[in-house]
Amino acid sequence: MPENAIEVSDLTKYYGELCAVSHINFDVRKGEVFGFLGPNGAGKTTTIRMLTGISLPAEGTATIMGYDIQRHPVTAKEQMGIVPDVSNVYNELSAWDNLIFTGKLYDVPKTNRENRAEELLKMFGLYERRKEKVQGFSRGMKRRVCIAMALMNRSDILFLDEPTSGLDVQSVLIIRDLIRKLNQQGLTIFLTTHNIDEASQMCDRVAIINHGKIVAIDTPERLKRTLNSRQSVEIAFDAPPVDVLKELAKLPEVSEVVKKGDKFQLFTDDPSKVLASLWEYSLSNNLKLETVNTLGPSLEDVFVNLTGIKPATAGERPEKTGENKAKGMARRRGSND
Protein backbone atom coordinates (compact mmCIF):
# COMPACT_ATOMS: atom_id res chain seq x y z
CA MET A 1 0.00 0.00 0.00
CA PRO A 2 1.29 3.52 -0.77
CA GLU A 3 2.54 5.68 2.09
CA ASN A 4 0.78 8.79 0.83
CA ALA A 5 -2.84 9.25 -0.13
CA ILE A 6 -2.01 11.76 -2.85
CA GLU A 7 1.29 12.28 -4.62
CA VAL A 8 1.65 15.16 -7.04
CA SER A 9 4.72 15.45 -9.22
CA ASP A 10 5.50 18.28 -11.61
CA LEU A 11 1.80 18.88 -12.31
CA THR A 12 1.30 21.61 -14.90
CA LYS A 13 -1.66 23.11 -16.73
CA TYR A 14 -1.81 25.72 -19.46
CA TYR A 15 -4.83 27.65 -20.70
CA GLY A 16 -3.55 28.85 -24.05
CA GLU A 17 -0.46 30.89 -23.26
CA LEU A 18 -1.30 31.20 -19.56
CA CYS A 19 0.38 28.75 -17.22
CA ALA A 20 -2.33 28.26 -14.58
CA VAL A 21 -0.42 25.64 -12.57
CA SER A 22 3.32 25.39 -12.92
CA HIS A 23 5.23 22.22 -12.04
CA ILE A 24 3.80 21.77 -8.56
CA ASN A 25 4.90 18.98 -6.22
CA PHE A 26 3.38 17.88 -2.94
CA ASP A 27 2.23 14.82 -1.02
CA VAL A 28 -0.82 14.34 1.17
CA ARG A 29 -0.31 11.79 3.92
CA LYS A 30 -2.92 9.21 4.71
CA GLY A 31 -5.38 10.31 7.36
CA GLU A 32 -4.44 13.99 7.41
CA VAL A 33 -6.49 17.08 6.70
CA PHE A 34 -4.52 18.90 4.04
CA GLY A 35 -5.40 22.51 3.34
CA PHE A 36 -4.81 24.08 -0.05
CA LEU A 37 -4.82 27.85 0.22
CA GLY A 38 -4.40 30.58 -2.30
CA PRO A 39 -5.92 33.82 -3.54
CA ASN A 40 -8.45 33.83 -6.38
CA GLY A 41 -6.92 32.65 -9.64
CA ALA A 42 -3.90 31.12 -7.90
CA GLY A 43 -4.58 27.66 -9.33
CA LYS A 44 -6.45 25.91 -6.49
CA THR A 45 -9.48 24.80 -8.48
CA THR A 46 -7.37 23.94 -11.53
CA THR A 47 -5.27 21.68 -9.31
CA ILE A 48 -8.29 19.98 -7.75
CA ARG A 49 -9.82 19.49 -11.21
CA MET A 50 -6.66 17.74 -12.39
CA LEU A 51 -6.47 15.59 -9.25
CA THR A 52 -10.07 14.46 -9.66
CA GLY A 53 -9.86 13.72 -13.38
CA ILE A 54 -12.15 16.50 -14.65
CA SER A 55 -9.27 18.18 -16.40
CA LEU A 56 -6.18 16.64 -17.96
CA PRO A 57 -2.74 18.05 -17.06
CA ALA A 58 -0.31 19.22 -19.73
CA GLU A 59 2.61 17.75 -17.80
CA GLY A 60 3.29 15.84 -14.62
CA THR A 61 1.52 13.10 -12.71
CA ALA A 62 -0.85 12.73 -9.79
CA THR A 63 -1.52 9.48 -7.97
CA ILE A 64 -4.48 8.76 -5.73
CA MET A 65 -3.80 5.95 -3.24
CA GLY A 66 -1.06 4.84 -5.61
CA TYR A 67 -3.14 4.93 -8.79
CA ASP A 68 -2.16 7.36 -11.53
CA ILE A 69 -5.20 9.52 -12.34
CA GLN A 70 -4.31 9.52 -16.06
CA ARG A 71 -3.18 5.92 -16.51
CA HIS A 72 -5.73 4.29 -14.18
CA PRO A 73 -8.53 6.87 -13.99
CA VAL A 74 -11.32 4.45 -13.07
CA THR A 75 -9.43 2.85 -10.15
CA ALA A 76 -8.10 6.22 -8.99
CA LYS A 77 -11.60 7.73 -9.03
CA GLU A 78 -12.94 4.81 -6.99
CA GLN A 79 -10.73 5.98 -4.11
CA MET A 80 -12.21 9.48 -3.85
CA GLY A 81 -15.31 11.44 -3.07
CA ILE A 82 -15.62 14.99 -4.37
CA VAL A 83 -17.45 18.05 -3.09
CA PRO A 84 -16.95 20.82 -5.66
CA ASP A 85 -17.15 24.54 -4.93
CA VAL A 86 -20.72 24.60 -6.30
CA SER A 87 -23.31 22.18 -4.89
CA ASN A 88 -23.82 20.23 -8.10
CA VAL A 89 -26.88 18.28 -6.99
CA TYR A 90 -29.73 17.28 -9.33
CA ASN A 91 -32.38 19.81 -8.39
CA GLU A 92 -35.13 17.86 -10.17
CA LEU A 93 -34.47 14.75 -8.09
CA SER A 94 -35.22 14.13 -4.43
CA ALA A 95 -32.43 13.95 -1.84
CA TRP A 96 -32.90 10.18 -1.77
CA ASP A 97 -32.68 9.86 -5.56
CA ASN A 98 -29.58 12.04 -5.66
CA LEU A 99 -27.80 9.68 -3.30
CA ILE A 100 -29.09 6.54 -5.00
CA PHE A 101 -28.00 7.82 -8.41
CA THR A 102 -24.52 8.56 -7.02
CA GLY A 103 -24.43 5.01 -5.66
CA LYS A 104 -25.26 3.75 -9.16
CA LEU A 105 -22.46 5.84 -10.68
CA TYR A 106 -20.06 4.09 -8.31
CA ASP A 107 -21.75 0.76 -9.06
CA VAL A 108 -22.64 0.14 -5.43
CA PRO A 109 -25.01 -2.86 -5.20
CA LYS A 110 -28.68 -2.04 -4.55
CA THR A 111 -28.97 -3.09 -0.89
CA ASN A 112 -25.67 -1.43 0.05
CA ARG A 113 -26.54 1.84 -1.64
CA GLU A 114 -29.95 2.00 -0.03
CA ASN A 115 -28.49 1.30 3.42
CA ARG A 116 -25.73 3.85 2.87
CA ALA A 117 -28.16 6.51 1.59
CA GLU A 118 -30.36 6.02 4.64
CA GLU A 119 -27.36 6.19 6.98
CA LEU A 120 -26.02 9.38 5.38
CA LEU A 121 -29.38 11.15 5.21
CA LYS A 122 -29.88 10.44 8.91
CA MET A 123 -26.33 11.61 9.69
CA PHE A 124 -26.96 14.89 7.85
CA GLY A 125 -30.40 15.47 9.35
CA LEU A 126 -32.12 15.15 5.97
CA TYR A 127 -33.88 11.80 6.31
CA GLU A 128 -37.28 13.29 7.09
CA ARG A 129 -37.09 15.33 3.87
CA ARG A 130 -35.57 12.61 1.69
CA LYS A 131 -38.54 12.46 -0.70
CA GLU A 132 -38.58 16.20 -1.42
CA LYS A 133 -37.01 17.58 -4.57
CA VAL A 134 -33.69 19.22 -3.78
CA GLN A 135 -34.66 22.42 -5.63
CA GLY A 136 -36.71 23.43 -2.58
CA PHE A 137 -33.77 23.03 -0.20
CA SER A 138 -31.76 25.89 1.31
CA ARG A 139 -28.16 26.43 0.23
CA GLY A 140 -26.88 24.79 3.42
CA MET A 141 -29.12 21.76 2.93
CA LYS A 142 -27.98 21.38 -0.69
CA ARG A 143 -24.40 21.52 0.54
CA ARG A 144 -25.15 18.71 2.98
CA VAL A 145 -26.75 16.64 0.19
CA CYS A 146 -23.65 17.28 -1.93
CA ILE A 147 -21.31 16.11 0.84
CA ALA A 148 -23.52 13.07 1.49
CA MET A 149 -23.29 12.21 -2.23
CA ALA A 150 -19.49 12.39 -1.99
CA LEU A 151 -19.56 9.89 0.88
CA MET A 152 -21.78 7.33 -0.85
CA ASN A 153 -18.88 5.12 -1.98
CA ARG A 154 -17.05 5.11 1.38
CA SER A 155 -13.94 6.43 -0.32
CA ASP A 156 -10.49 6.83 1.26
CA ILE A 157 -10.04 10.46 0.24
CA LEU A 158 -12.50 13.34 0.30
CA PHE A 159 -11.85 16.42 -1.83
CA LEU A 160 -13.63 19.48 -0.51
CA ASP A 161 -13.50 22.66 -2.58
CA GLU A 162 -14.61 25.64 -0.48
CA PRO A 163 -17.08 23.50 1.52
CA THR A 164 -18.35 26.28 3.77
CA SER A 165 -18.22 29.23 1.38
CA GLY A 166 -21.37 31.34 1.47
CA LEU A 167 -23.16 29.25 4.11
CA ASP A 168 -24.94 30.35 7.28
CA VAL A 169 -23.15 29.89 10.61
CA GLN A 170 -25.16 26.80 11.59
CA SER A 171 -24.36 24.99 8.35
CA VAL A 172 -20.69 25.97 8.62
CA LEU A 173 -20.48 24.52 12.14
CA ILE A 174 -22.27 21.32 11.10
CA ILE A 175 -19.95 20.81 8.12
CA ARG A 176 -16.76 21.56 10.07
CA ASP A 177 -17.82 19.16 12.81
CA LEU A 178 -18.56 16.52 10.21
CA ILE A 179 -15.19 16.96 8.50
CA ARG A 180 -13.45 16.49 11.86
CA LYS A 181 -15.47 13.34 12.58
CA LEU A 182 -14.80 11.88 9.13
CA ASN A 183 -11.11 12.57 9.54
CA GLN A 184 -11.12 10.90 12.96
CA GLN A 185 -12.60 7.85 11.24
CA GLY A 186 -9.51 7.74 9.00
CA LEU A 187 -10.66 9.63 5.92
CA THR A 188 -7.98 11.75 4.25
CA ILE A 189 -9.30 15.24 3.56
CA PHE A 190 -8.05 17.56 0.83
CA LEU A 191 -9.54 20.95 1.61
CA THR A 192 -9.30 24.08 -0.49
CA THR A 193 -10.50 27.23 1.16
CA HIS A 194 -10.31 31.00 1.17
CA ASN A 195 -11.02 30.94 4.87
CA ILE A 196 -7.65 31.05 6.55
CA ASP A 197 -9.08 30.70 10.05
CA GLU A 198 -10.85 27.54 8.89
CA ALA A 199 -7.61 26.15 7.50
CA SER A 200 -5.74 27.09 10.67
CA GLN A 201 -8.33 25.35 12.86
CA MET A 202 -8.83 22.23 10.78
CA CYS A 203 -5.71 21.35 8.83
CA ASP A 204 -2.77 19.21 9.85
CA ARG A 205 -0.74 20.77 7.05
CA VAL A 206 -1.38 23.47 4.51
CA ALA A 207 0.05 24.31 1.12
CA ILE A 208 -0.10 27.87 -0.11
CA ILE A 209 -0.30 28.32 -3.87
CA ASN A 210 0.20 31.62 -5.66
CA HIS A 211 0.44 32.35 -9.38
CA GLY A 212 0.28 28.59 -10.04
CA LYS A 213 3.27 27.76 -7.83
CA ILE A 214 3.46 26.27 -4.35
CA VAL A 215 5.10 28.88 -2.11
CA ALA A 216 4.93 27.00 1.21
CA ILE A 217 3.91 23.65 2.68
CA ASP A 218 3.98 22.99 6.39
CA THR A 219 1.87 22.77 9.52
CA PRO A 220 -0.01 25.99 10.35
CA GLU A 221 2.03 26.46 13.54
CA ARG A 222 5.38 26.08 11.82
CA LEU A 223 4.32 28.50 9.11
CA LYS A 224 3.31 31.02 11.77
CA ARG A 225 6.71 30.69 13.43
CA THR A 226 8.38 31.83 10.23
CA LEU A 227 6.85 35.25 10.94
CA ASN A 228 7.84 35.66 14.57
CA SER A 229 8.64 39.33 14.07
CA ARG A 230 5.00 40.02 13.21
CA GLN A 231 3.60 40.31 16.73
CA SER A 232 0.79 42.62 17.69
CA VAL A 233 -1.24 44.10 20.53
CA GLU A 234 -5.00 44.15 20.15
CA ILE A 235 -6.93 46.76 22.12
CA ALA A 236 -10.45 48.12 22.44
CA PHE A 237 -11.40 51.44 24.07
CA ASP A 238 -14.65 52.20 25.83
CA ALA A 239 -15.15 55.41 23.81
CA PRO A 240 -12.31 55.99 21.34
CA PRO A 241 -11.77 59.55 20.05
CA VAL A 242 -12.20 60.25 16.33
CA ASP A 243 -8.47 60.55 15.59
CA VAL A 244 -7.41 57.55 17.66
CA LEU A 245 -6.07 55.64 14.64
CA LYS A 246 -3.58 58.42 13.81
CA GLU A 247 -2.61 58.84 17.46
CA LEU A 248 -1.95 55.14 17.93
CA ALA A 249 0.18 55.06 14.81
CA LYS A 250 2.45 57.70 16.38
CA LEU A 251 3.25 55.53 19.43
CA PRO A 252 6.85 54.34 19.67
CA GLU A 253 7.64 50.83 18.33
CA VAL A 254 4.30 50.64 16.45
CA SER A 255 4.90 49.72 12.80
CA GLU A 256 1.28 49.56 11.65
CA VAL A 257 -2.24 49.99 13.06
CA VAL A 258 -5.24 48.13 11.66
CA LYS A 259 -8.83 48.81 12.72
CA LYS A 260 -10.78 45.56 13.11
CA GLY A 261 -14.36 46.29 14.01
CA ASP A 262 -14.34 47.95 17.45
CA LYS A 263 -10.75 46.86 18.05
CA PHE A 264 -7.35 48.14 16.94
CA GLN A 265 -4.41 45.89 16.17
CA LEU A 266 -0.98 47.47 16.68
CA PHE A 267 1.84 45.60 14.95
CA THR A 268 5.22 45.75 16.63
CA ASP A 269 8.52 43.95 17.23
CA ASP A 270 8.27 44.70 20.95
CA PRO A 271 4.81 44.26 22.47
CA SER A 272 5.99 45.11 26.03
CA LYS A 273 7.12 48.62 25.01
CA VAL A 274 3.88 49.17 23.14
CA LEU A 275 1.87 48.08 26.19
CA ALA A 276 3.72 50.65 28.31
CA SER A 277 3.16 53.50 25.88
CA LEU A 278 -0.47 52.46 25.44
CA TRP A 279 -0.97 52.70 29.17
CA GLU A 280 0.47 56.23 29.22
CA TYR A 281 -1.59 57.24 26.18
CA SER A 282 -4.86 56.02 27.72
CA LEU A 283 -4.13 57.74 31.06
CA SER A 284 -3.17 61.05 29.48
CA ASN A 285 -6.27 61.05 27.25
CA ASN A 286 -8.58 59.77 29.96
CA LEU A 287 -9.49 56.69 27.89
CA LYS A 288 -10.69 53.42 29.36
CA LEU A 289 -9.12 50.28 27.90
CA GLU A 290 -11.73 47.53 27.59
CA THR A 291 -9.60 44.80 26.04
CA VAL A 292 -5.87 44.20 25.74
CA ASN A 293 -4.46 41.10 24.04
CA THR A 294 -1.02 40.30 22.72
CA LEU A 295 -1.14 38.24 19.54
CA GLY A 296 1.40 36.15 17.63
CA PRO A 297 1.40 35.99 13.84
CA SER A 298 -1.67 34.38 12.31
CA LEU A 299 -1.87 32.08 9.32
CA GLU A 300 -3.43 35.03 7.53
CA ASP A 301 -0.22 37.00 8.15
CA VAL A 302 1.77 34.13 6.68
CA PHE A 303 -0.61 33.97 3.72
CA VAL A 304 -0.36 37.72 3.09
CA ASN A 305 3.39 37.62 3.48
CA LEU A 306 3.85 34.72 1.06
CA THR A 307 1.33 35.73 -1.57
CA GLY A 308 2.29 39.39 -1.44
CA ILE A 309 -1.35 40.41 -1.39
CA LYS A 310 -1.73 44.11 -0.79
CA PRO A 311 -4.97 46.04 -0.43
CA ALA A 312 -5.80 48.23 -3.40
CA THR A 313 -5.57 51.34 -1.26
CA ALA A 314 -2.18 50.60 0.33
CA GLY A 315 -0.31 52.93 -1.96
CA GLU A 316 -2.63 55.79 -1.05
CA ARG A 317 -1.93 55.64 2.67
CA PRO A 318 -0.27 58.86 3.75
CA GLU A 319 0.76 57.46 7.12
CA LYS A 320 1.38 54.08 8.67
CA THR A 321 -2.25 53.60 9.69
CA GLY A 322 -4.07 50.52 8.49
CA GLU A 323 -7.56 51.98 8.17
CA ASN A 324 -7.40 51.84 4.40
CA LYS A 325 -5.87 48.39 4.53
CA ALA A 326 -8.77 47.13 6.65
CA LYS A 327 -11.25 48.63 4.20
CA GLY A 328 -9.39 47.14 1.27
CA MET A 329 -9.32 43.71 2.84
CA ALA A 330 -13.01 43.93 3.63
CA ARG A 331 -13.74 44.81 0.01
CA ARG A 332 -11.62 41.93 -1.24
CA ARG A 333 -13.29 39.45 1.07
CA GLY A 334 -16.65 40.71 -0.09
CA SER A 335 -15.73 40.12 -3.69
CA ASN A 336 -14.49 36.63 -2.90
CA ASP A 337 -17.66 35.44 -1.27
Place this chain on the structure above:
Amino acid sequence: MIEKHSSHFGRELRVAWAIAVKDMRTYYTKPPSLMFGILFPFSLFFSFSIGTKAPLATQIPILISQTLFFASSSIGPVVIPTERANQTFDRFLTSPVSLLSILIGKTLAGIIYGAGISVIPVLIGIAFFGSQITHLGILLACFLLSSLAFSALGIMFASIPGQTPGQVMMPLNFVRIPLLFISGVYTPIRELPALMQVVSMLSPLTHTVELARYATGGETFFGPILNIAILTIYAATFLLMGIRFHIMNQRKE
Protein backbone atom coordinates in the same frame (compact mmCIF):
# COMPACT_ATOMS: atom_id res chain seq x y z
CA MET B 1 -14.44 0.70 0.82
CA ILE B 2 -18.02 -0.28 0.10
CA GLU B 3 -18.75 -3.55 -1.71
CA LYS B 4 -19.12 -3.20 -5.46
CA HIS B 5 -20.10 -5.35 -8.43
CA SER B 6 -17.15 -7.06 -10.09
CA SER B 7 -17.37 -7.30 -13.92
CA HIS B 8 -15.82 -4.25 -15.60
CA PHE B 9 -17.87 -4.48 -18.79
CA GLY B 10 -21.08 -5.12 -16.87
CA ARG B 11 -20.31 -2.21 -14.61
CA GLU B 12 -19.85 0.17 -17.57
CA LEU B 13 -23.19 -0.97 -19.00
CA ARG B 14 -25.00 -0.56 -15.67
CA VAL B 15 -23.62 2.95 -15.19
CA ALA B 16 -24.49 3.92 -18.80
CA TRP B 17 -28.05 2.70 -18.21
CA ALA B 18 -28.27 4.57 -14.89
CA ILE B 19 -27.21 7.78 -16.68
CA ALA B 20 -29.80 7.19 -19.42
CA VAL B 21 -32.60 6.59 -16.90
CA LYS B 22 -31.63 9.68 -14.91
CA ASP B 23 -31.63 11.78 -18.10
CA MET B 24 -35.05 10.41 -19.06
CA ARG B 25 -36.51 11.31 -15.67
CA THR B 26 -34.88 14.69 -15.57
CA TYR B 27 -34.90 16.09 -19.09
CA TYR B 28 -37.64 14.47 -21.21
CA THR B 29 -40.26 16.95 -20.09
CA LYS B 30 -38.03 20.03 -20.09
CA PRO B 31 -39.37 22.75 -22.43
CA PRO B 32 -36.39 22.64 -24.87
CA SER B 33 -36.81 18.85 -25.25
CA LEU B 34 -40.53 19.22 -25.94
CA MET B 35 -40.06 22.16 -28.27
CA PHE B 36 -37.18 20.82 -30.40
CA GLY B 37 -38.10 17.15 -30.05
CA ILE B 38 -41.87 17.15 -30.58
CA LEU B 39 -43.25 20.56 -31.51
CA PHE B 40 -40.59 21.30 -34.12
CA PRO B 41 -40.91 18.12 -36.28
CA PHE B 42 -44.71 18.06 -36.09
CA SER B 43 -44.96 21.77 -36.98
CA LEU B 44 -42.56 21.37 -39.89
CA PHE B 45 -44.53 18.38 -41.13
CA PHE B 46 -47.84 20.21 -41.05
CA SER B 47 -46.32 23.34 -42.63
CA PHE B 48 -45.03 21.43 -45.64
CA SER B 49 -47.42 18.50 -45.96
CA ILE B 50 -50.86 19.93 -45.36
CA GLY B 51 -52.26 21.06 -48.67
CA THR B 52 -50.25 18.66 -50.81
CA LYS B 53 -52.27 16.42 -53.08
CA ALA B 54 -50.52 13.22 -52.00
CA PRO B 55 -52.59 10.97 -49.72
CA LEU B 56 -51.77 11.36 -46.05
CA ALA B 57 -50.83 7.69 -45.72
CA THR B 58 -47.84 8.35 -48.02
CA GLN B 59 -46.86 11.33 -45.86
CA ILE B 60 -46.61 9.28 -42.67
CA PRO B 61 -43.01 8.07 -43.41
CA ILE B 62 -41.99 11.74 -43.63
CA LEU B 63 -43.43 12.44 -40.20
CA ILE B 64 -41.75 9.31 -38.81
CA SER B 65 -38.38 10.37 -40.26
CA GLN B 66 -38.64 13.97 -39.09
CA THR B 67 -39.62 12.90 -35.59
CA LEU B 68 -36.76 10.39 -35.42
CA PHE B 69 -34.39 13.07 -36.71
CA PHE B 70 -35.37 15.96 -34.46
CA ALA B 71 -36.34 14.14 -31.28
CA SER B 72 -33.26 11.89 -31.15
CA SER B 73 -30.82 14.69 -31.90
CA SER B 74 -32.37 17.10 -29.36
CA ILE B 75 -31.67 15.29 -26.09
CA GLY B 76 -27.86 15.65 -26.09
CA PRO B 77 -27.98 19.39 -26.84
CA VAL B 78 -30.51 19.89 -24.02
CA VAL B 79 -28.88 17.65 -21.41
CA ILE B 80 -25.17 18.33 -21.76
CA PRO B 81 -25.12 22.16 -21.79
CA THR B 82 -27.61 22.21 -18.88
CA GLU B 83 -25.44 19.80 -16.92
CA ARG B 84 -22.37 21.82 -17.80
CA ALA B 85 -24.05 24.96 -16.44
CA ASN B 86 -25.08 23.19 -13.21
CA GLN B 87 -21.67 21.48 -13.04
CA THR B 88 -23.46 18.14 -12.78
CA PHE B 89 -21.58 16.94 -15.89
CA ASP B 90 -18.46 17.06 -13.69
CA ARG B 91 -20.07 14.33 -11.56
CA PHE B 92 -19.74 11.94 -14.49
CA LEU B 93 -16.17 12.99 -15.17
CA THR B 94 -15.19 12.34 -11.55
CA SER B 95 -17.03 9.04 -11.27
CA PRO B 96 -15.21 5.75 -11.88
CA VAL B 97 -16.56 5.15 -15.36
CA SER B 98 -15.16 5.73 -18.85
CA LEU B 99 -16.12 8.71 -21.00
CA LEU B 100 -17.41 6.20 -23.57
CA SER B 101 -19.96 4.82 -21.09
CA ILE B 102 -21.03 8.33 -20.06
CA LEU B 103 -21.68 9.27 -23.70
CA ILE B 104 -23.36 5.93 -24.42
CA GLY B 105 -25.70 6.66 -21.50
CA LYS B 106 -26.48 10.09 -22.96
CA THR B 107 -26.92 8.57 -26.44
CA LEU B 108 -29.29 5.93 -25.06
CA ALA B 109 -31.49 8.67 -23.59
CA GLY B 110 -31.71 10.24 -27.07
CA ILE B 111 -32.42 6.91 -28.75
CA ILE B 112 -35.29 6.07 -26.40
CA TYR B 113 -36.73 9.59 -26.68
CA GLY B 114 -36.56 9.67 -30.49
CA ALA B 115 -37.75 6.12 -31.05
CA GLY B 116 -40.47 6.43 -28.41
CA ILE B 117 -41.95 9.60 -29.88
CA SER B 118 -41.68 8.27 -33.44
CA VAL B 119 -43.96 5.37 -32.58
CA ILE B 120 -46.80 7.93 -32.38
CA PRO B 121 -46.88 8.73 -36.15
CA VAL B 122 -46.69 5.00 -36.91
CA LEU B 123 -49.74 4.35 -34.73
CA ILE B 124 -51.58 7.39 -36.13
CA GLY B 125 -50.85 6.17 -39.68
CA ILE B 126 -52.13 2.67 -38.97
CA ALA B 127 -55.17 3.80 -36.96
CA PHE B 128 -56.43 6.71 -39.08
CA PHE B 129 -54.82 6.71 -42.55
CA GLY B 130 -54.64 3.04 -43.49
CA SER B 131 -50.82 2.82 -43.36
CA GLN B 132 -49.47 -0.71 -43.44
CA ILE B 133 -46.21 -2.07 -42.14
CA THR B 134 -45.02 -4.31 -44.93
CA HIS B 135 -41.43 -4.81 -43.65
CA LEU B 136 -41.41 -4.81 -39.86
CA GLY B 137 -37.71 -5.72 -39.67
CA ILE B 138 -36.81 -2.76 -41.89
CA LEU B 139 -38.95 -0.47 -39.76
CA LEU B 140 -37.16 -1.67 -36.61
CA ALA B 141 -33.77 -1.20 -38.29
CA CYS B 142 -34.87 2.27 -39.37
CA PHE B 143 -35.86 3.17 -35.81
CA LEU B 144 -32.77 1.71 -34.18
CA LEU B 145 -30.10 2.98 -36.58
CA SER B 146 -31.67 6.39 -37.18
CA SER B 147 -32.27 7.15 -33.52
CA LEU B 148 -28.71 5.99 -32.74
CA ALA B 149 -27.15 8.07 -35.53
CA PHE B 150 -29.15 11.21 -34.73
CA SER B 151 -28.74 10.89 -30.98
CA ALA B 152 -24.97 10.56 -31.51
CA LEU B 153 -25.16 13.61 -33.81
CA GLY B 154 -26.72 15.58 -30.96
CA ILE B 155 -24.07 14.36 -28.51
CA MET B 156 -21.36 15.37 -30.97
CA PHE B 157 -22.77 18.89 -31.28
CA ALA B 158 -23.15 19.08 -27.50
CA SER B 159 -19.36 19.03 -27.28
CA ILE B 160 -19.54 22.68 -28.40
CA PRO B 161 -18.65 24.58 -25.22
CA GLY B 162 -21.88 26.22 -24.12
CA GLN B 163 -23.98 26.41 -21.00
CA THR B 164 -27.46 26.76 -22.51
CA PRO B 165 -29.27 24.43 -24.93
CA GLY B 166 -29.67 27.36 -27.35
CA GLN B 167 -25.90 27.64 -27.78
CA VAL B 168 -25.84 24.10 -29.17
CA MET B 169 -29.26 24.03 -30.87
CA MET B 170 -28.45 27.02 -33.06
CA PRO B 171 -25.44 25.49 -34.86
CA LEU B 172 -27.20 22.12 -34.89
CA ASN B 173 -30.20 23.64 -36.66
CA PHE B 174 -27.85 25.10 -39.28
CA VAL B 175 -27.19 21.47 -40.17
CA ARG B 176 -30.60 19.94 -39.48
CA ILE B 177 -32.80 22.34 -41.46
CA PRO B 178 -30.81 22.21 -44.75
CA LEU B 179 -30.73 18.41 -44.51
CA LEU B 180 -34.53 18.42 -44.77
CA PHE B 181 -34.28 19.84 -48.29
CA ILE B 182 -31.67 17.46 -49.69
CA SER B 183 -32.95 14.23 -48.16
CA GLY B 184 -35.94 13.43 -50.31
CA VAL B 185 -38.35 14.57 -47.62
CA TYR B 186 -40.31 17.01 -49.77
CA THR B 187 -38.96 16.17 -53.25
CA PRO B 188 -38.55 12.51 -54.22
CA ILE B 189 -34.89 11.63 -54.85
CA ARG B 190 -35.54 10.27 -58.35
CA GLU B 191 -36.84 13.74 -59.36
CA LEU B 192 -33.61 15.47 -58.22
CA PRO B 193 -30.79 16.26 -60.67
CA ALA B 194 -27.97 13.69 -60.72
CA LEU B 195 -25.59 15.86 -58.66
CA MET B 196 -28.24 16.43 -56.03
CA GLN B 197 -28.90 12.69 -55.90
CA VAL B 198 -25.25 12.18 -54.94
CA VAL B 199 -25.51 14.92 -52.33
CA SER B 200 -28.72 13.35 -51.10
CA MET B 201 -26.99 10.01 -50.66
CA LEU B 202 -24.54 11.68 -48.26
CA SER B 203 -27.32 12.83 -45.96
CA PRO B 204 -28.16 10.38 -43.14
CA LEU B 205 -31.75 11.63 -43.13
CA THR B 206 -32.19 10.39 -46.73
CA HIS B 207 -31.71 6.84 -45.56
CA THR B 208 -34.14 7.20 -42.68
CA VAL B 209 -36.80 8.53 -45.07
CA GLU B 210 -36.07 5.73 -47.54
CA LEU B 211 -36.27 2.99 -44.93
CA ALA B 212 -39.49 4.42 -43.47
CA ARG B 213 -41.04 4.54 -46.94
CA TYR B 214 -39.89 1.03 -47.76
CA ALA B 215 -41.17 -0.36 -44.44
CA THR B 216 -44.62 1.07 -45.13
CA GLY B 217 -44.93 -0.33 -48.63
CA GLY B 218 -43.20 2.46 -50.56
CA GLU B 219 -40.05 2.31 -52.66
CA THR B 220 -36.41 3.10 -51.94
CA PHE B 221 -34.10 4.77 -54.46
CA PHE B 222 -30.81 3.52 -53.00
CA GLY B 223 -32.07 0.17 -51.70
CA PRO B 224 -32.48 -0.90 -48.05
CA ILE B 225 -29.03 -2.53 -47.81
CA LEU B 226 -27.24 0.70 -48.75
CA ASN B 227 -29.61 2.68 -46.51
CA ILE B 228 -28.77 0.49 -43.53
CA ALA B 229 -25.04 0.47 -44.32
CA ILE B 230 -24.82 4.25 -44.59
CA LEU B 231 -26.84 4.83 -41.41
CA THR B 232 -24.56 2.38 -39.57
CA ILE B 233 -21.47 4.23 -40.79
CA TYR B 234 -22.95 7.57 -39.71
CA ALA B 235 -23.93 6.22 -36.29
CA ALA B 236 -20.39 4.95 -35.64
CA THR B 237 -18.80 8.12 -37.04
CA PHE B 238 -20.93 10.51 -34.97
CA LEU B 239 -20.35 8.47 -31.82
CA LEU B 240 -16.57 8.33 -32.30
CA MET B 241 -16.35 12.01 -33.25
CA GLY B 242 -18.47 12.92 -30.23
CA ILE B 243 -16.10 11.04 -27.93
CA ARG B 244 -13.10 12.64 -29.61
CA PHE B 245 -14.53 16.15 -29.25
CA HIS B 246 -15.45 15.59 -25.59
CA ILE B 247 -11.89 14.39 -24.87
CA MET B 248 -10.57 17.52 -26.58
CA ASN B 249 -12.84 19.56 -24.31
CA GLN B 250 -11.46 17.78 -21.28
CA ARG B 251 -7.94 18.74 -22.34
CA LYS B 252 -9.01 22.38 -22.62
CA GLU B 253 -10.84 22.33 -19.25
